Amino acid sequence: MAAGGGTPTAPGPRASDQRSLGTTFAYPGLLYPRVTDARPPTPAAPVDTGPAPAVPVADTPDSPDQPAGPDRTAGPDRPDRTAGPDRPDRPDGLDTADGSAGRLRKFRPDIEGLRAVAVVLVVLGHSGLALPGGFVGVDVFFVISGFLITRQLITERSARGRISLAGFYARRARRIVPAATVVIVATMLGAWRWVSPLRIHSTGVDAALSAVSAINMRLAQAGTDYLRAEGPPSPFQHFWSLAVEEQFYAVWPLLLVVTAALVGPARRRSTGPVAVLLLVVVAASLTLSAVLTPRSAPWAYFGSHTRAWELALGALVALGAPRLGRLRPALSAQLTWLGLAGILVAACVFGEDTLYPGLVAVLPVAGSALVIAGGCAAPRRGAELLLRRRPCQLVGRVSYSWYLWHWPVLVLWPLASGEPLRTGEKIAAIALSLVLAVLTYHLVENPIRRRPVLARRPALGLGLGLASSGVAVVVALLVVQAAALPTGGPTATTSLAAAVGASVGPGPVSAVSPDGPAGPGADPAVTGAVTVRSAALTRLIEQSLDLGDLPGGLRPSLEQAPNDYRSNRCYTSITSGTPTDCVYGDPRGRRTVVLFGDSHANQWFNAMNEVSRRNGWRLVPYTKGGCPPADYPNFVLETLKRVYTECNTWRADVLGRIRALSPDLVVIGSEARTEAMRVGPGGMTKVVRDLRSTGAKVVLIEDTPYPGFDVPDCLARNPTNVRRCIVRVAGAKLTEPQRAIEIRGAAAGGAMLVDPVPWLCTKNECPPIIGDTIVYYDKSHITGTYSTALASYLGPALVRLAG
Structure with a gap:
């Protein structure tokens, strides 16, 4: 307003x-x-009195x-x-x-x-x-x-x-x-x-x-x-x-x-x-x-x-x-x-x-x-x-x-x-x-x-x-x-589950080359990230770029896609400054893992929950809307149009709770914010060092590509031309300076890096649908369904990094 x-x-x-x-x-x-x-009375018209x-x-x-x-x-x-x-x-x-x-x-x-x-x-x-x-x-x-x-x-x-x-x-x-x-x-x-x-x-x-x-x-x-x-x-x-x-x-x-x-x-x-x-x-x-x-x-x-x-x-x-x-x-x-x-x-x-x-x-x-x-x-x-x-x-x-x-x-x-x-x-x-x-x-x-x-x-x-x-x-x-939603044509020939099933297991872990998805000339800090490559997933991504008509049997459905993110009951709203303690994964697990960050960390909750169940980890999520894990003094949230005091309060409280937990691993995620350009890499470096001081290993999942438009909405508008909803890597904020600054800051603090881009894109393009699964639920967050599927790739990467 x-x-x-x-x-x-x-x-x-x-x-x-x-x-x-x-x-x-x-x-x-x-x-x-x-x-x-x-109106004021004139001399010729005296004031009336009485009822x-x-x-x-x-x-x-x-x-x-x-x-x-x-x-x-x-x-x-x-x-x-x-x-x-x-x-x-x-x-x-x-x-x-x-x-x-x-x-x-x-x-x-x-x-x-x-x-x-x-x-x-x-x-x-x-x-x-x-x-x-x-x-x-x-x-x-x-x-x-x-x-x-x-x-x-x-x-x-x-x-x-x-x-x-x-x-x-x-x-x-x-x-x-x-x-x-x-x-x-x-x-x-x-x-x-x-x-x-x-x-x-x-x-x-x-x-x-x-x-x-x-x-x-x-x-x-x-x-x-x-x-x-x-x-x-x-x-x-x-x-x-x-x-x-x-x-x-x-x-x-x-x-x-x-x-x-x-x-x-x-x-x-x-x-x-x-x-x-x-x-x-x-x-x-x-x-x-x-x-x-x-x-x-x-x-x-x-x-x-x-x-x-x-x-x-x-x-x-x-x-x-x-x-x-x-x-x-x-x-x-x-x-x-x-x-x-x-x-x-x-x-x-x-x-x-x-x-x-x-x-x-x-x-x-x-x-x-x-x-x-x-x-x-x-x-x-x-x-x-x-x-x-x-x-x-x-x-x-x-x-x-x-x-x-x-x-x-x-x-x-x-x-x-x-x-x-x-x-x-x-x-x-x-x-x-x-x-x-x-x-x-x-x-x-x-x-x-x-x-x-x-x-x-x-x-x-x-x-x-x-x-x-x-x-x-x-x-x-x-x-x-x-008004009826488009139902789609024939069911997708290859499901995402089939491609993931073909590559379940440790898989090869390799460094992303300088001319990888981040593009030539990317910051050196970006190229130090690791990822799990799957030939089956890579082929499916390439095939999905050729989709013409909207396939049937989508997961989630077009109607469900905009709300496919609500699994984490302890996600903190922007108006609250108090974190909530929840335990997911294997509640009796001997190793404790923390997921920490804003909504771009929360988009990995489904994957982290699945990874934790498979590996017997105890997952404690601390995520809050619009609140980056990095320490950005006087950070103004555009939604609230003021200094985001709730974020500062919440972050300080969460860091105290993480110290009390003494976790084995802390996984952080963050939207690549322009605030990083004002503060520099030091904001992320400080928080990573604070987390590592608890004895935990720290992993940053680099930010996912930004479509810049509402993907489910685009698909609903273009059921016979899905290619109109393809995301171009060159315009997906992967080479913007704030992303490189946050990555550099995390690396300087001692964090290990995971690059998710090969799980969503080829070198030049990112399809809106991969196999039978819608990738984004809005203009920047991946769906809970796709996040769950990526557990088969995120899990081996975390196991390799966390030991």
């Missing part, structure tokens, strides 16, 4: 993943009814939910004729503590223009065209929504003496759900056509959760699952902000009703108790955001508990609107320009490196509040001079629909074309989404909101919302059922 540009690739909880098209997590916010606001007339606010044709056209816009050059003593049929808005009320503007052109600013920031940020901090548009929408909804609720209480919960939820339903349903259904149909069959189930779940305003929970959870953080982006990710708002408004009207009941009739018209409640929400939620952002960025970004303060601040502005309407024009004008400047500065300065939301979110949130607060006085020289311009008004009017459409178009376009979005295509995608937004506004959003029968009968509005959400869920389920 930082930002960045690019085209849709694999997702992750990174802030960059959350804020731009090139990553997993996208966001803007929406949900904004049109309601009245206070407001009991007018049915929500059910009149001019209710707050109804849009006002340009001809009804009040401003410096157009007198406001919608409220005041001469128009007693308009509700007078909020009662202040002393019972006075300000005059109202029926329509706020500055807020309409602010919506335009927010949606443009979001669209530009998500497309990657400009403004990497455009994700702050979501904060602008949250404040607007908090202001308008609270004004609507308190105005209704003032006019009627009570709040109709049925009426409120009915207005929300007819305002939000129909347009969202159209987009969800259309996007699911597009996904049926263009999204990989392997991802259609996940996409359908996202669609259903979007329809019931729960998608933010799923995104937060996905953002903390390091092993699944690299999937392609969902076309429904942007619904998270709508889910946050709906969750807030499921509770907020109830709190107002309960507060009114608790304070009693004497103080029911006072806004004081509500203000106290909002101040508590702001303080608590902002504190949670500040504390949680550096600890668990996905939950801080997508959680309604860490975003509630933004809506509550908008609500506080609503409570103070009558008094704000009496500010001096010069001061109120300055506030609006200052607020707008704060929003734009945040959009320009924030980016993918910003730890967000946290305290830095105060800048765009406070800026939005200042624009709205200053606008209560309708200053003639305020930011409204810019925001009320016709382009801003037109874009603001369709901003909700544009927000709904922009992300699905940006995600599905490259899937349909088969190519990443270039600048011209991004502009075209944005234009297409705007056209769809205008059509949706005029054909769906506005007609349904203006339907008199729905306004008069809340039950119909609620029924419409429930039925629309139900339609979206049903369509999602039907598409999931209709």
Whole structure:
């Protein structure tokens, strides 16, 4: 939820993943009814006092939910004729503590223009065209929504003496759900056509959760699952902000009703108790955001508990609107320009490196509040001079629909074309989404909101919302059922098990030559590794490069492949700093072996478990997502967008436990991280020496080749041309400097090296399927099934090295 540009690739909880098209997590916010606001009285129009007339606010044709056209816009050059003593049929808005009320503007052109600013920031940020901090548009929408909804609720209480919960939820339903349903259904149909069959189930779940305003929970959870953080982006990710708002408004009207009941009739018209409640929400939620952002960025970004303060601040502005309407024009004008400047500065300065939301979110949130607060006085020289311009008004009017459409178009376009979005295509995608937004506004959003029968009968509005959400869920389920994974052709002629069986035994152990898989000119440290070569496996790898059609009988199946990594129960998540002790292999074995490292060590768990069982070893795995075994001070995990303190804590704890174990052998594995280029080989050397000081022998399994794309997804997309999913050795990160640095550091510390590349590749290419087995479960980790098969090669290498 930082930002960045690019085209849709694999997702992750990174802030960059959350804020731009090139990553997993996208966001803007929406949900904004049109309601009245206070305006300062003129000398000719004295302030009204006393209770407001009991007018049915929500059910009149001019209710707050109804849009006002340009001809009804009040401003410096157009007198406001919608409220005041001469128009007693308009509700007078909020009662202040002393019972006075300000005059109202029926329509706020500055807020309409602010919506335009927010949606443009979001669209530009998500497309990657400009403004990497455009994700702050979501904060602008949250404040607007908090202001308008609270004004609507308190105005209704003032006019009627009570709040109709049925009426409120009915207005929300007819305002939000129909347009969202159209987009969800259309996007699911597009996904049926263009999204990989392997991802259609996940996409359908996202669609259903979007329809019931729960998608933010799923995104937060996905953002903390390091092993699944690299999937392609969902076309429904942007619904998270709508889910946050709906969750807030499921509770907020109830709190107002309960507060009114608790304070009693004497103080029911006072806004004081509500203000106290909002101040508590702001303080608590902002504190949670500040504390949680550096600890668990996905939950801080997508959680309604860490975003509630933004809506509550908008609500506080609503409570103070009558008094704000009496500010001096010069001061109120300055506030609006200052607020707008704060929003734009945040959009320009924030980016993918910003730890967000946290305290830095105060800048765009406070800026939005200042624009709205200053606008209560309708200053003639305020930011409204810019925001009320016709382009801003037109874009603001369709901003909700544009927000709904922009992300699905940006995600599905490259899937349909088969190519990443270039600048011209991004502009075209944005234009297409705007056209769809205008059509949706005029054909769906506005007609349904203006339907008199729905306004008069809340039950119909609620029924419409429930039925629309139900339609979206049903369509999602039907598409999931209709989308079938490719079954493959005839079963592979040679199974991996047969090739492995032909080479079971000690086998020859030989050094990799300088012109081996690492390529000519590789670092000398690389060439000191050992590997077990098998003629049968080598032939099978070469044969597998000639696969045309997807073979049948795959292990694991395409459907199972993305989850073929969950065998190790003690794998530690990125949010935990405490290791768990587990024993695998032969629990009664006389020799103890430790597997230690990050997810690229954990990919060898299945092989190590099998090797340990065969050799009577006791296996103790210590692996943690994104946590390299090397000592890299101030290591920043991109997923969390901060120093990975949990890794430092976990590593120190694990090293202490390994010393207590006094193992015979420690096998380490690690992703070749760019951090090695900053620290140098010393980070790996230090840890290897610490491990060897326990009396254990240390072996580093060098990193496996990187496909750089999701392999099962590629296979599902290309069932008749498997060769499109072949990994080129030259582009598989085998010759990048960080790999050589880590290997050099391990060797300098006294570690022995195992090179796994000959078990996956020929000299130039790595097939995605070897025999009947899928090799990778994502874009960089080998499947548990293939890892198990490699026990027949890893085992002899470890026996040879460990003695």
